[in-house]
Amino acid sequence: MRPTRVTNSIRALRFANGEMTQAELARRIGVTRQTVIAIEQGRYSPSLEKAFEIARVFQVPLDSVFQYTVTEGDDS
Amino acid sequence: MAVEEKRAWIMIVVTVLAYGAYLTVVLGRSGSVPLADQPYAAALLWSVGAAIVASIALHIVVSLISPEDGKVKDQRDREIHRFGEHIGQSFIAIGAVAGMFLAMVEADQFWIANVICLGFVLSALLASMAKIASYRLGFHPW
Numbered sequence: 001m002r003p004t005r006v007t008n009s010i011r012a013l014r015f016a017n018g019e020m021t022q023a024e025l026a027r028r029i030g031v032t033r034q035t036v037i038a039i040e041q042g043r044y045s046p047s048l049e050k051a052f053e054i055a056r057v058f059q060v061p062l063d064s065v066f067q068y069t070v071t072e073g074d075d076s
Numbered sequence: 077m078a079v080e081e082k083r084a085w086i087m088i089v090v091t092v093l094a095y096g097a098y099l100t101v102v103l104g105r106s107g108s109v110p111l112a113d114q115p116y117a118a119a120l121l122w123s124v125g126a127a128i129v130a131s132i133a134l135h136i137v138v139s140l141i142s143p144e145d146g147k148v149k150d151q152r153d154r155e156i157h158r159f160g161e162h163i164g165q166s167f168i169a170i171g172a173v174a175g176m177f178l179a180m181v182e183a184d185q186f187w188i189a190n191v192i193c194l195g196f197v198l199s200a201l202l203a204s205m206a207k208i209a210s211y212r213l214g215f216h217p218w
Binding site (some may be wrong): 004005008030032034035038043044045046047050068 | 077147148151152154213214217
């Protein structure tokens with residue numbers, strides 16, 4: 001499976017929000033802690049709805065949580 | 077470890093042991109008699125039955141010793157499960173087509189049954205490996 005170009009700032013946002021634990025974030029968006037870990041490490045791309053739920057937990061826009069990184073020379 | 081990954085590991089272990097035991101029994105009997113004339117049905121049914129029972133027992137044991145967090149399935153688990161099963165389906169189709177071809181050329185029942193069985197075994201192994209790889213290496217369904 002091709003790697004994703006989507007990166008995220010969930011780890012930084014958790015610490016900026018009172019050092020929220022992965023378990024707490026998982027509980028608030030309705031997934032397991034393993035899934036939060038996988039999202040943070042870029043090993044899983046969540047659905048658009050879950051992505052919005054994560055942004056809502058941190059009360060920031062979606063693109064403050066997820067970024068689409070295109071490097072020089074990429075054609076898509 | 078996610079519940080679906082544990083299930084995939086159980087499936088690999090049980091499938092390898094059950095099919096390995098079946099092959100050992102059937103191939104162990106072969107002497108001067110051709111392989112296709114060996115009795116295989118009882119060994120095949122016993123290995124499938126034992127695999128089902130062992131799989132259920134292992135799921136119960138793993139569920140009992142897992143922390144509460146490790147028993148819940150979420151969107152990622154369901155997506156990876158579907159992906160793995162989709163990958164594994166290919167070998168079921170290959171086994172069925174191979175079995176159909178052998179029936180058309182009037183091959184011995186031994187080979188028809190065994191090629192279909194091998195299709196199921198490879199399907200289970202491929203599906204489980206695809207799931208484990210998705211958990212370990214990453215899964216990006218978009």
